[in-house]
Amino acid sequence: MTIDLQDFGATPDLLTQVTLPDQTLARVTAQHRELYQVMTTQGSRPAQVAGRLSHELRQSTDFPAVGDWVAVTATQSPAMIQRVLPRQSVLIRGAVGQAGGQVIAANVDTIFICMSLNANFNVRRIERYLTMAWDSGAVPVVVLTKADLCVDVAAKLAELASVTLGVDVLTCSAQTGAGIASLKAYVTGNQTVSFIGSSGVGKSTLINQLLGSDQLATRAIRADDDKGRHATTARELLRLPAGGVVIDTPGMRELQVQGGNLDQAFADITALARHCKFRNCTHQTEPGCAVQAALAAGQLTAERLASYQKLQRELAYNGMNARERENAKIARNFGSKRAMKQVMDHVKRGKRR
Numbered sequence: 001m002t003i004d005l006q007d008f009g010a011t012p013d014l015l016t017q018v019t020l021p022d023q024t025l026a027r028v029t030a031q032h033r034e035l036y037q038v039m040t041t042q043g044s045r046p047a048q049v050a051g052r053l054s055h056e057l058r059q060s061t062d063f064p065a066v067g068d069w070v071a072v073t074a075t076q077s078p079a080m081i082q083r084v085l086p087r088q089s090v091l092i093r094g095a096v097g098q099a100g101g102q103v104i105a106a107n108v109d110t111i112f113i114c115m116s117l118n119a120n121f122n123v124r125r126i127e128r129y130l131t132m133a134w135d136s137g138a139v140p141v142v143v144l145t146k147a148d149l150c151v152d153v154a155a156k157l158a159e160l161a162s163v164t165l166g167v168d169v170l171t172c173s174a175q176t177g178a179g180i181a182s183l184k185a186y187v188t189g190n191q192t193v194s195f196i197g198s199s200g201v202g203k204s205t206l207i208n209q210l211l212g213s214d215q216l217a218t219r220a221i222r223a224d225d226d227k228g229r230h231a232t233t234a235r236e237l238l239r240l241p242a243g244g245v246v247i248d249t250p251g252m253r254e255l256q257v258q259g260g261n262l263d264q265a266f267a268d269i270t271a272l273a274r275h276c277k278f279r280n281c282t283h284q285t286e287p288g289c290a291v292q293a294a295l296a297a298g299q300l301t302a303e304r305l306a307s308y309q310k311l312q313r314e315l316a317y318n319g320m321n322a323r324e325r326e327n328a329k330i331a332r333n334f335g336s337k338r339a340m341k342q343v344m345d346h347v348k349r350g351k352r353r
């Protein structure tokens with residue numbers, strides 16, 4: 001039985017990327033320290049990074065991670081990862097180039113930012129997740145969960161409108177099934193998606209609905225059963241029956257909001273800032289500040305500006321430059337055109353709807 005890697009998210013272009021006769025294309029589906037699990041056209045295989053490659057890789061974030069496309073030699077077991085193909089997007093925890101920098105997932109097309117419409121609802125939190133998602137190179141979609149527990153959905157949506165510029169916002173309830181079809185519409189073909197958001201907002205519940213089974217809950221139980229924790233490698237990249245792929249790693253679950261791309265998440269302020277008199281305007285007390293002018297004219301809320309400035313300070317502190325370096329790498333490798341095109345498609349689709 002041969003496996004069609006397009007079912008695991010490969011684009012036709014990717015299928016032509018590995019040309020050496022002894023190497024074959026594979027996707028990393030799980031990682032436990034140095035041991036990987038990869039999906040090849042011949043099925044799932046344990047894999048390791050080839051010695052030569054590990055010498056070439058300069059920093060921890062260069063090593064393969066779940067979602068990566070890799071070139072492997074698979075005649076022996078474990079298969080040997082010889083090359084990591086250029087990433088189109090990358091979710092990183094910690095700073096790139098620093099000891100703790102860790103890739104949570106690679107090559108995610110859409111990040112569903114989940115927030116429940118009841119207790120967890122917080123506009124500023126969405127803002128933060130958006131900066132992080134834009135920074136990764138994936139396209140964010142805001143998913144408001146537990147609509148059945150909310151009596152004023154319209155008011156909540158209105159609150160969000162100013163921070164979700166150019167971003168699709170879905171409302172759903174796993175309880176009633178409302179909105180689940182529109183979520184499913186994003187997860188088709190060779191799309192790879194991930195779910196982030198606070199604990200308890202309903203990510204597993206949504207993933208199980210996409211899977212059409214309660215696979216996630218059983219997965220956790222199996223990992224700890226008597227047969228030994230590592231006897232079966234938990235699949236962290238899951239193929240969905242209706243097409244598309246979900247990446248759900250433990251790291252994804254622990255992901256805190258950090259790092260980010262303010263330019264896209266705060267496109268309104270970025271646009272205003274172009275009209276400030278001084279290029280390095282901090283939008284506080286400078287003369288000719290277009291941002292302060294918009295604030296005075298009621299075109300921008302004080303909360304949003306405060307949130308922007310707070311994130312700006314944090315990002316400067318958290319080694320944003322390192323992140324930018326990684327972004328520049330993505331741009332060099334892939335031109336980031338694909339991500340741009342996805343944004344445009346999303347915007348267009350939104351208009352048509």
Ligand SMILES: Nc1nc2c(ncn2[C@@H]2O[C@H](COP(=O)(O)OP(=O)(O)OP(=O)(O)O)[C@@H](O)[C@H]2O)c(=O)[nH]1
Nearest residue numbers: 145146147173174175198199200201202203204205
């Ligand atoms: N009322 C209501 N409850 C929901 C809905 N979706 C999920 N829940 C409940 O919310 C609780 C948490 O859901 P999970 O899917 O485990 O949340 P999670 O985001 O995966 O949480 P972590 O695994 O901790 O990251 C469970 O008790 C679900 O049954 C919904 O649409 N409506």
Ligand SMILES: [Zn+2]
Nearest residue numbers: 276281283289
């Ligand atoms: Zn200014």
